[in-house]
Structures are given as structure tokens and as C-alpha cells.
Amino acid sequence: MIPPEYNLSDPRIYRVETANPLILAGLVSKSVPHWVRRYAAIRPDYVFPNTLIDDLKTIRLTNNEVYSVLGLALFFTLLRYYIQIKLQTWTSTHHIYPRFAHKVPESFWKLIYYGFAWLLLLYVHMCVDSINSFDDPLSMWKAWSGGNRPAMHPLMTLIYATQSAFYVHSIYATLFMDLWRKDSWLMFVHHFIALALLLLSYVDNFTLPGALLLFLHDNSDATLEITKLSFYLKKRTNGMYYKYYFYMGNAAFILFAIIWVIFRLYWYTCKLLYATFYGAVYLAPQDAKFFPLLGVMLFIIYLMNLYWFNFIARMVWRVALTGEDPEDNREWDTTAVSGLNQQALDQIAAQTKKQKDV
Template sequence: MEEQVRRTLDSGPGYLDLREGQVEAMPGYMEVLGRGGASFLGAVERCRGCGWELAWGTLQKEARFSPAEVLLLLLCAVGWTVLRNVASRCFFRPFALWCHLQPKDAAKVPESAWKLLFYTASWSYCAHLLFFKEYTFFWDPPSAFQGWASGMAVPLDIAIAYLLQGSFYAHSTYATLYMDAWRKDSVVMLVHHVVTLVLISFSYAFRYHNIGILVLFLHDINDIQLEFTKLNVYFKNRGGAYHRFNDVISDIGCVTFSFSWFWFRLYWFPLKVLYATCHSSLQAVPDIPFYFFFNILLFALTLMNVYWFLYIVMFVGKVLTGQMHEVNDVREYDIDEAEKAPLQPENGDLRHNSAHSGGKAFKNGIVKNKQL
């Protein structure tokens, strides 16, 4: 067995089934399209008579999600919202004032700092599960479906990850509407949060939690780099002075973010996750429930990853052509000077002069006609 592992590692990346002693080379894009597409179309052919009645029956028979679990998820989502408000008022906003950031940058710090803390913790926990526990889902994604059984017990460590992630995306759906800055892609971001929340909830209910941990691991690392880079962009001009160190760090962060986005979301995600869910899942469980539902949502997630990658390409193009001389968020709306209002510290909080906004609520420098 050890010799087989050594030969596999020497031969390059591959899927290794530690329990069966079988090695399957990691597929390429064409194999994902060929085998995965053939399996998907074959499932469509076999399921011509499927309909809503069968889907509803399968949902009732196979899904395992108790009312207590739903209530716990909702309570945790409320808890995230309260914790974010407390952290913003007591730590993030006072710290931004103490650092004398520019008003438009100081208003954006709480959102980025909050997301940076959460995604760092969540990604580290997923990495701990994948690389420091007995799970082999990263090295052998098809093994995520081996031994699957309806209503099987979810390991406590994975259940904790699901509770934290599911409740956070429930909170994030609300936060996108009422707390975060409104950007050009906010509608897509809202759809992303809903799709992710549905995937997390239903993958737990149908016991597809093994592949779900891999999906979360491959996505959260990019959010860490994004928020860290944005914070350095905000901090490079503070106290009336330019800070070269933060500017260099933001440039490095932009490069690593662009590379990791492609590697994790556009390279590993299709080859590891989509191949396993489209092809390997049917090999392990020929009549696996809600096969189309999950794969269609994963395809939608892939399309959104491609959509956001276009923004990255747009940014790189602007830098190479000299249209942009510093790192910035190309997703932000450009706000006319007439629509901007100065931030005034009021009781330790950052608020905009309402006389300039016509009574509308400002969120991170963006006029948003929203109410709680």
C-alpha cells in the first residue's frame, strides 16, 4: 500500500482511494466534459418519466432535516447579525476612526474586517478537517460518495462546520440587502448566497456533507485574500499620508487572489467536485437522490465563478493598459461627487450628513434606499 501511494504521488496529481487501494488519475477538463457529461445525459435518459411527484416523494423519503436543526440554524444566523453589529460598533469603526482613514474608506472597513475574520476561521476549520483528520475527500473526491446511505449519521465535526457555514450564509443573504455596500454585482452576490445556502441545507439533509466540505474549502480561501487585499487598499491612505507598505501588500494580494481564484474555483472545482458529483456519484450510488438538483446548482455556482473571474480579467486589463494605476474594487459603483456626503463621527459611529442624501441610508459610501 505504501509503495502504491508513493508511485501515485510520484506520477503526479491523482485520486487515491486509501480504503480500497485503488488509484484513479485526476481527470482533465475534457474528461470532466466527456465522462461527466455522458453520465449526466445518461441519467436524463433514464429519468424521462421523472416529475414533481417523484421529486416530492424522494424529498420526503430521503431528506433528514429536523425542525430543531432548522431553528438552530436560524438562531445562529441572528447571532451572526448581532455579533457583526457589536463588532462594527465596538471595534471596527472606532479602529477606523483611530487610524484616521479617509471617510469613504473608513465606512468600508467594518464589512471587510468582518468577512475576513469569518472566512479565515471557516477556511482554517475546513482545512483542518481535510488535511488533519481521517477524511480523504481532497485527495480522493469520489470517496465522498462511497458508503453513502440515506439518513446516515453526520460526524459531529462536519455537522459543526455545516451549522457555522449555513447560518452565516443565511445571515449574509440579509446582510447583502441591508448591511453591505451595494455594488454592480450585488444581485449576483445575492443569488450566490441563496444558491450556497440551498446547497448547504440540502446537502446536509441528503447526507452529501462529504463533498460539501470540499466545496466550502475550495471557495473560502479566495474570500480571505479578497478582504485582506481590500483592507490594505483602505489603509494605504490614512492620517493624511500615503503608506507604501499597504500599497505593496495590496498589489501582492491582488496577484495571489487572481491566481488562487483560477486555481481553486476554475481548475480544482470542476476537476474535483463536478467530476465527483456528475460521474463518480452515479458509480457509487446508481439511484442517488436529487442528482439533477445538486448538479444544476453546482453548475450555476460555476457560472457565477466564471462571471466574477471576468471582473478579475477586467481589472488586470485596466492595469496592463494603464487605465488603472492602483488596486481598487472594479465591482464598486462610481458615485458622483454630488451624491457623496462627508462622514462625521457621532457618538463613536460613522454617519453621513443626511442633508446630502435626501434622507436615504448610506452604506459604505453608497446611497441605498433601504430600511430595516
């Protein structure tokens, strides 16, 4: 391992809680070319993709690590099937519209996972004294300053095991369990990228930036599922209308949009990309094998966040103009996509359900 070029106390290091976007752009315009020149000198024989393939072949995981992730992925799948079976009965007895019968279990499962996952991440970033990555992003590289590979915090091992298992499960679930949507293939790719990012950051021991990435994402996923569940549950086939679900759904939708902009767009740039595209260049090991690939994946995830924000912005605009419900306009069976009114969609769903029952 080649030690970091500087340490946190070096006066040349720009260290703030949240980087100014304009200043950050100037810093990255210097740090990235600097890293390219330095890495070319450190690994002059690097040839893409041959060298990358050789590096990937050097990855070694213990049997315990592999079996733990696969075991947890199987547990998540079985737990989700159990929830799905129980809620399918519940949706029938509680007069949920047929077109929501599959969506309710899916959203409920994702809310459970993302909710618990984000609470763990919140505890790590706000309550663990040795981890201060959110308030001081560059501090995630402090343990590397001595030139030795630091020990991994036990909570990082737990976070990485559960998150890796979830994305292994999600690859399967996207194809066989989730409702198919316009961006399902993008989600499929996203799960592979997330899993690869977890693996490579774990191998290089860059787990603190990985945990910060997850912290900035999982809360909006949980809030989105609250919005969707409120929409699915507020109106029933027996004529009942639960107004508190209407208020809950609209509040959650507004919160979701705000969280997305702050966490996934602003803080992602001014904290995570600041700590990686700038800070890691000078404060992390100079010869980390997978640093360039991890950087590319972080940028791809940011582009995905921008792409999905397009759906959010369109939804906000439609709700503001028409007063309609904040329906997920990625789905093939919604009013926004199909052009059919909700009554027609409900009739189609009811007929499909009857055919399946027969």
C-alpha cells in the first residue's frame, strides 16, 4: 500500500462540513487530473480492461462472508414471500382495489427493509463517536493517515452483509416478484451496480464512504413506500374513504421530494463526491486497485438519481396542476401512463383477478 499523499491536518486540504458546489467543481477539476497522472505513474502497465480483470481475479472472500450474504438473501426472499401471502389475504378482507393487491405487499416489504436499514445507518452516523462521516466527510480517511490498512468497524460488517444480501435478493425480485415498470431494466442494472460497489468498496476497505452512500439513499426509498401505501389504502371497494391516509400520503410525498433533492442531489454532491472525488485523491491510499471503478459507479448512481428525479418533478407538476393523487408514473397500469381513468383500470384488474381465481 502506498500511503496517502497528505493528511487531514495539511493546510492544503480544503476541509469543510459541506462543500460549496462551485468551489467543489474547482477542486475536482484539479484533483481528478492529478489522480490520473499519479495513477499512471504508479501503475504504468495498467491496460483497460485487462488489468481490471486481473485485479478482479485477486478478490478473495471467505466462505463465511459468502455464505452469510447468500443466507441472508434467502432469508429476505422467504420473509418477503411470507409477507406477500399474509397481505394478499389482508387486501381481500379489507376491500383493497384489485389493481393494488400486488403493490401493497411489495411496498410494505420495501418499507420494512429500508426503514430498518436507514435507522441503523442513522445510528451509525449520529451516535457512534468514531464515525463522523456525515458532519465531517473528509474524516472518513483519517484512519489511513498512518499508511496502514485500518480495521473495519463491526457495524460496517453488519451493514455491508445486510445490504449486499438485500441487493442479491433484489436482482431476483426485480424479475420474479416486483411489479414490472418502465424503469425495471434500469433498476435491474442499478442492483448490479450497487452490489458491485458494495463488493469493491468492501475489498478496498472503503466502507465509510459506502455507508454514507447508503445513508443518503435509503430514507427516500422508505418515504416513497409510505406515500404509495397511503395511496393504495385510502379508498376501498366497499365505498369507504380514509381521509387520514390522504393526508399521510400527501405529507409523505412532499417529504419524499424534499429528501430526494437534499440527500440524493445536494448532499450526495457536496458531502459524498466531495469526500471521494476530492478527498480520497489526497487522503486515501494512492494505489487502491478499484478506486477508479468505484468513482465511475458513484457518478453513474448520481446520473440515475437525476434520471429518477425527472419522474418526481413530473409527478409534482401533475399533482400541482390537476390535484390528482401522487401516483407512481413509472408504472404501466397508472392513469398517467395508460390514458385510462381509474375506474376503467379497476374494472380491468377485477376481471383479471376473476380469471386467475377461475
